Amino acid sequence: MAAISQQRVKICLVLLCLVSASAYSTSSSTTSSGTLSISLLNPLFYAIKCPQALDTIKKLVMNALANDPRMGASLLRLHFHDCFVQGCDASVLLADTGTFRGEQSALPNVNSLRGFEVVEKIKYALEHECPGVVSCADILAVAARDSVVALGGPGWPVSLGRRDSTTASFSGANTDLPSPFLNLDGLIAAFQKKLFTANEMVALSGAHTIGRARCLLFRSRIYNETDIDSTYANQMRTYCPKAGGDSNLSPIDITTKDVFDGAYYTNLINKKGLFHSDQQLFSGGSTATQVKSYSTFPSLFKFDFANAMLKMSNLSPLTGTQGQIRKVCSRVN
Template identity: 50%
Template sequence: MAQFVSFLLFVVSLIAFAPLCFSAKHNNGYLFPEFYDHSCPKAQQIVKSVVAKAVAKEARMAASLLRLHFHDCFVKGCDASLLLDSSGSIISEKRSNPNRNSARGFEVLDDIKSALEKECPHTVSCADILALAARDSTVLTGGPSWEVPLGRRDSRGASLSGSNNNIPAPNNTFQTILTKFKLQGLDIVDLVALSGSHTIGNSRCTSFRQRLYNQSGNGQPDLTLDQSYAAQLRTRCPRSGGDQTLFFLDFVSTTKFDNSYFKLLLASKGLLNSDQVLVTKSKESLDLVKKYAAHNELFLPQFAKSMVKMGNISPLTGSRGEIRKNCRKINS
């Protein structure tokens, strides 16, 4: 039996770094990885090159680009609505609570779009750029690769209220977070696997301060947080001030995409409340955390699979939406 389990894990490890391919059918057409093979054959290469330069310049950018795709897809679907600046009747999603002073990497997407417009004008959507940049960021930090289904088009509007309401918040309850995922067609496996993206990136003091000083409104810290870790955090995240001070979400392997995030959760060292509730509020999610903490080779392919699933949330295809010339504004 032990030999069989070892063999099974070996097979899974081979799959972990192999590109995964999925195609998704929608009412108005398909998303498929070969979408630009004829219209813009160098598209993926261009995205990868610009992302690689940006991440080489600043390692944190990988997590920032990955997060943009997530924050885009949870509002109106994966349609690049997040990239629109305010103008005319559009109120930018960049102003929402989850994005204000926090979402970043927009200039990198401008650079990608500019390079693609030179190579093949009016062809590659900003929504597809977000999906590709998220995959490339994951790979560059040592995570899995996958084939990105392509063919999304860009929205001609944004939703500030959708951004405020749909994106899970650091202090949401487990049930609220799971409900927000289920509303997007994602399940508890997707929730736990995608939370694993917190193996890279940072969070601001303002996002977890309540855990250090006043978790339940009674002036007491969160007892589900390791107390020596909490004391360490308090030295740089005081009761007031320092809102924008950054902390690593995974202080063990800060820029490497691996399963150490899950090991930290089991040690009660998840930085955000939304991280720690994965082990304290649900037996099912706790079991998944244990599985991924024990086996990186199980976490990585599931992350890739869940990213493809997330990237398929309500895309605009066919004649819906447009291909924006500039990701920050709709075509005139």
């Protein structure tokens, strides 16, 4: 097992920047409903119509992270919470109105998602440079990748050409986004619904190597569960009292909170997973070996994460004449 893992790591190091050659051509992509659609995405989509688009997004993402490193995790999470509902169509960015209820007020998102102002700042700059060209959905996909890279994680080729939805799904956000209270079987089922394997689920869970969590989401674990290091539990209780303080924040990865690395998996081995769902990846049984591999070979984790993110960014994109290019990301034209 160790020899195989070492050989795979060597291959990963060589191929990390290539991730998937298919990303550079028209390809089939996975839809959020578990079927396949033909994607017209490619990394050079804006090469003629808005050649500075990627540089603009990267610059403004870097500026945002310089002011608040936590924003990297927030932008990554926005992309995830977008793609896992209707697909990668920027539906998560649509704000509620008197006649419209979007995804932001759904239970997994309310008082939790952040980074909207960074996306709007990027959109404003791109509308000034290339009016009506760059979609909010593409901004989310690129900003997520650039955030991961800025915090020490892997890059991957982001295919472009997504368009923005004119709808959102409050019910879908409540049912399709995996809960931090799920057991391993529930996690596997939630990701299988989007055609991800259990291995890809474990890799994508490594996004929790950055970011913060509210006390409300981990209180039951640190006070009631037994597969948790006692010293760690006591440390987390300083962030999260038994009553009150629901919005108090703790790093999900207490070891290297703003660095994209493999420490998240080492924490799980040491019974220092913050969420119940995190610890299930090691304590639940069937995925424990993969957790050990990622802890030992963080380059392997980064390679698998990049491939899984590339797959996720192709969940049910709107292309061609579908949807629209929003002028403001928070509302339809």
